[in-house]
Amino acid sequence: MIQVKNKIKIISILITLFILTINQVVECKSSLYYSILNDYEKGIDYYKILNVTKDSTYSEIKKSFRKLSLKHHPDRNVEKSSHSLYILLNQAHSVLTTDETRKEYDELLVNGIPWHENYYGKYAYRYTGISHDLRHVLLGLIIVITIGKFVYQYNKHHSMIKRAKQTDQYKKRLAQLDGDEDEIQLVIQGADKPTISSLFIIQLFFIFPFKILKSIYTFIFINKFKFIQKTDEEKEEEYRLKMGYTKEDWEYHKKKSIERMEKLKQSGKYKKYLRSKNK
CATH class of the missing domain: 1.10.287.110 (DnaJ domain)
Structure with missing residues (x-):
């Protein structure tokens, strides 16, 4: 019953805002x-x-x-x-x-x-x-959608907070903190508190274009360099930096690795492996 009343209130507010916005x-x-x-x-x-x-x-x-x-x-x-x-x-x-x-x-x-x-x-x-004027109609619709989305998110967030406070888990935690509700931070997925960045008009004119430009920049500049063929020396240097070796340590490990490989090639097991591979 409470949810129905809230929905009626939201619809009434939206209709009123729509009429006022269009008139303005x-x-x-x-x-x-x-x-x-x-x-x-x-x-x-x-x-x-x-x-x-x-x-x-x-x-x-x-x-x-x-x-x-x-x-x-x-x-x-x-x-x-x-x-x-x-x-x-x-x-x-x-x-x-x-x-x-x-x-x-x-x-x-x-x-x-x-x-x-x-x-x-x-x-x-x-x-x-x-x-x-078509521009004014579009602006009016954007404003109405922004206000409607904000009211819906705000109402949903507070109704979910109210439900969460009625759970046994919350009451138990509240008792442990001697009734201090300020110490409990409720985070409800899918019912976040509306912020300025979540406003539809902000997302439409700022966040959405920014994401598009960022994607274009990533595709053109960053991915472009990824596709460039690197030399063996560049790959080796990139791997060294990734592993965190200094140049001296890298040369030492590289030398030891070559020695182990040469020793392995002289072993009977390696020769046996080569013969089985060539059959």
Whole structure:
């Protein structure tokens, strides 16, 4: 029953955090924004539509809009092309007479469509009317996963500690220490206490890239040298260092080894071994 209550609490906390995070980090874009992107892709220039330039003032834009809108108004001009142009005129006027949207539009003309809008955002308004910046959505999800993982690990760690303290082994050890719990350090495998390094966002952006770079470095530089063919002298020197011999001791043992080998070759057993091997 206690575990069920804890799970309900965790789920409630995660839902609340998710809503708060999305509200804070996700920037909503209106359908107008994505409509502008689609017009830009079609090669439509709002300045040219209104017969003005980028340096035109707001009053000049409004004056040109009034003149063109009267000309192409559906009540005065029944042609289908005029109706479409009238809609574009209204949109161009709406964009270019507002400081924020005009600034965004000018940036669009200079820099083009942002990479994060290329596949996700520019078609979204056709289906939903409102979309979000993909970068903010990903950041929000990472934050939610980080918090959720931390809460889960923290809850699991403390529940396992609580269970461990109820065991006879712990109580017996506690009695031996006269009830001093600070002297007992509980280490529970699989339920470690969450730390900064165990946070998902830290692992994703720091620890994981570090491990990848370390693996690449190991593969390129360290393993590369392992595959290099060593000479007999280099192998002998490596073995000497590994065994911890000084050069004098090594030469002495080497000399003795050669003498033993020569003596062995002169023995009857060795000659008998060679004859049996050659048969």
